[in-house]
Amino acid sequence: MSIQEQYKKRVREILSSGAVKMVIGYQAGTTADRRRPLFIRTPEEAEKLVLDSACIANLSGYLVTEGLLSDEKSVGIFLRPDGIRSINILAAEAQLNPEQVVILGFDGNEKEVTALQGEKAKDFTAIIASIKEHAPSAPRNPQLEQIEKMSPKERFEFWQAEFSRCIKCYACRQACPMCYCRRCIVDSNQPQWVNTSSHTLGNLEWNVVRAFHLSGRCVGCGNCDRACPVNIPLRLINAKMAGEVLGAFDHFAGMSETQEPVLASFKKDDSETFIL
Amino acid sequence: MSEPFEPKIVAFVCTYCTYAGADLAGTSRLKYAPNVRIVRLPCTGRISPMFILKALQKGADGVLVSGCHPGDCHFTHGNYHARRRWTVFRALLEFTGIPLERVKFSWISAAEGGKFADFMNSVTEDIRKLGPFDQYQRLINETEAPATL
Numbered sequence: 305m306s307i308q309e310q311y312k313k314r315v316r317e318i319l320s321s322g323a324v325k326m327v328i329g330y331q332a333g334t335t336a337d338r339r340r341p342l343f344i345r346t347p348e349e350a351e352k353l354v355l356d357s358a359c360i361a362n363l364s365g366y367l368v369t370e371g372l373l374s375d376e377k378s379v380g381i382f383l384r385p386d387g388i389r390s391i392n393i394l395a396a397e398a399q400l401n402p403e404q405v406v407i408l409g410f411d412g413n414e415k416e417v418t419a420l421q422g423e424k425a426k427d428f429t430a431i432i433a434s435i436k437e438h439a440p441s442a443p444r445n446p447q448l449e450q451i452e453k454m455s456p457k458e459r460f461e462f463w464q465a466e467f468s469r470c471i472k473c474y475a476c477r478q479a480c481p482m483c484y485c486r487r488c489i490v491d492s493n494q495p496q497w498v499n500t501s502s503h504t505l506g507n508l509e510w511n512v513v514r515a516f517h518l519s520g521r522c523v524g525c526g527n528c529d530r531a532c533p534v535n536i537p538l539r540l541i542n543a544k545m546a547g548e549v550l551g552a553f554d555h556f557a558g559m560s561e562t563q564e565p566v567l568a569s570f571k572k573d574d575s576e577t578f579i580l
Numbered sequence: 581m582s583e584p585f586e587p588k589i590v591a592f593v594c595t596y597c598t599y600a601g602a603d604l605a606g607t608s609r610l611k612y613a614p615n616v617r618i619v620r621l622p623c624t625g626r627i628s629p630m631f632i633l634k635a636l637q638k639g640a641d642g643v644l645v646s647g648c649h650p651g652d653c654h655f656t657h658g659n660y661h662a663r664r665r666w667t668v669f670r671a672l673l674e675f676t677g678i679p680l681e682r683v684k685f686s687w688i689s690a691a692e693g694g695k696f697a698d699f700m701n702s703v704t705e706d707i708r709k710l711g712p713f714d715q716y717q718r719l720i721n722e723t724e725a726p727a728t729l
Contacts, residue, residue, distance in 0.1 A: 451675070460677030460715050489630070497630045499637075505719035509633050512676055516629055519668045541675065548671040553664065567668065570660035572650065578670060579663070580686040580699065 307419050308355040311382075311408055316347040318380055324406050327380035328366050330359040341366065355382065357412055362525035364390035365481035373404050380406040389432055389523040389558025390481045391425045393565075399484055402426070402561045425561055436556040444547075448540050463508065469534040470507035472500065476514060476538055479531035482521045489513060511541070519545040520566030521557050587707040589616045589642040590635040591700070594624045594659075597648035597689045604693030612697040613704035616644070623647065625658030629669040632683060636716055642682045642707040646699070649687040659687075681710055 305313075311329075318324045331342035331352045339359045343366075344350050364387045366372070367379060383391065388407060395402040402425045409420030409428060422428050451459060474490070477483040490498045490510055498513065499506025515538075522542040529539040549555045552575060555566040593599045599620045605612060621627055624647030635643045645666065653659045666685050674680055684703055688696050 454677075456674070456677050456679045457715065458677070459675065463676050464715075464719070497634065499723060501723070503719070503723040505637065505716075505723050508676065508719065509637065512633065512672060513630065516669060516672055519672065541672075544675050545668065545672060548668060552667050552671075567661070567665055570657065570664050572660065574660070574663055574667070576650070576663055576667075578680075578685060579666070580684065 307410065307417055308353070310419065311355050311410075312350050312353050314408065315344060315350040315353060315380065318406065319344065319350065320347045323378060324380040325375075325377040327382075327408070328363050329353050329382040329408070330355060330361075330363075355410060355417060357414055357417055359410075359417070360384075360526070361530070362387045362390060362481055362523070362527050364394065365479070365484075365527070367391070367405060368394060368399050368481070368484045373400055376404065378404045378406050380408055382408045382410065384411055384525075385409070385420070385428065385431055385435060386523040386525040386558075387481075388425055388428045390525065392432070392558040392561045392563065393482065393521055393523070394484075395425065395561035396563050397565060429560060432559055436559065439550060439556060445540060445543060447537065448544060451540065463511075464504055466536045467507040467511055468504045470502060470511065470536060471534060472502045472507065472510060473533060475531040475533060476528035479527040480518070481525070481527070482518055483514075489517075511536070511538070514538075515541040515545055518542055520549040520553075520555050522546055523558050585708065585712055587615050587641040587704060587712070588639060589644060589700075589704060589707060590640045591616050591618045591644040591646065592627045592631055592635075593618055593620060593645075593688075594626075594647035594654075595620050595622055596654040597652060597687075598646040598696065600690035601688045601692050601696040604690065605697045606693075608693050610693060610697040612700040615704045615707075616700050623653065623655050623658035624662035625653075625655065627662060629665065632669070632673075636678070636682075636713070637720065639717065639720060641710075641713045642684070642703060644684050644686070644699075644703060646686045646688050646696075649689055652689060678716075679710070681706060682713060 315327045327344040329342045330339040331354050333340045337358050339354060341363055342352055363381055391402060391405055394400050406423055409422055410417045411420055412418055498509045524543060526539055532538060549566050553566055602618060627645055632643050647659050650659060673683060686699055
């Protein structure tokens with residue numbers, strides 16, 4: 305039985321037994337290589353479910369939809385390891401109760417997907433720990449290294465060229481499971497921190513702030529990158545910041561549901577070589 | 581004939597240490613560069629990275645951030661939190677190409693009036709050498725919202 309059929313069966317089981325009130329998964333999208341989110345409420349609807357290597361979006365953001373989990377009932381959700389890390393972060397930041405999240409885990413590459421054993425976020429601790437272990441030696445994005453080699457001036461020019469295309473649609477924010485603030489800093493206007501018109505200056509500020517708020521929280525799912533209509537390489541900034549946080553504070557986002565957020569905690573002996 | 585370049589520098593300081601240090605520099609009659617505009621805040625933990633961006637947006641050529649030495653915070657650990665934030669924010673600034681010579685951090689206690697004056701002088705000199713932050717100024721001009729600093 306293929307993994308897709310296995311999971312369809314599982315979804316029907318947990319829905320008909322009442323273990324979950326809904327399952328968030330994937331269905332066919334507008335083109336052959338796209339998948340769109342599917343919200344399954346009855347066992348019959350499980351027929352529409354698709355699970356293959358094209359299922360790359362991190363669906364965890366749907367869980368923080370207002371009121372979804374407030375009835376204390378559980379919700380099932382299809383997640384890759386990065387999505388499971390998102391659940392851990394959301395739990396650590398008190399945005400959801402991980403006991404209400406039934407995880408249908410899977411992992412894979414461009415060709416095939418495999419099932420992951422476990423049901424609750426804490427069942428995947430070993431998998432996430434091994435990802436952390438391999439993180440420093442994982443192959444880095446060649447473009448990232450190229451940018452690091454530039455002089456500050458060149459880097460500034462590079463990012464200006466990228467950010468000048470930004471139209472401030474905030475799709476990156478909407479797509480990100482970590483951007484759950486009810487009132488985003490760019491939506492507040494007293495004070496107006498970031499210019500709302502799409503001048504490059506405001507674009508730079510917005511993208512810097514977005515990356516800062518995701519430092520130590522981003523799991524690198526790539527939702528923002530894929531959502532960007534003008535293809536700004538947002539993943540590069542996020543990957544860079546994740547690397548910095550790992551290097552400076554040995555913090556790997558989403559290790560457990562009780563992990564302290566990196567910028568809400570400190571050690572007395574944190575490095576401070578740059579402070580005069 | 582154009583006037584010689586005088587850098588505009590914004591300093592975000594905490595009221596308990598660095599501001600008191602600035603006060604000491606004043607009462608000790610120490611002279612330091614008049615290019616620095618001081619913004620007093622309750623604690624370094626109150627200094628949001630947005631302040632730094634805002635200062636640059638308003639045309640600052642350099643930004644200083646200073647507070648109590650680790651262990652001396654009036655609120656016991658505001659500066660430890662700030663230190664982590666700066667480490668991350670600094671890396672981000674570097675990656676987006678904002679020269680780190682223009683954004684400086686330091687610890688200056690209430691007893692270090694001399695250190696305060698020296699720090700202001702040395703940073704002003706460094707930024708005078710670097711010249712105006714032209715790359716950023718171009719972006720500011722593009723918004724047609726002239727600097728008000």
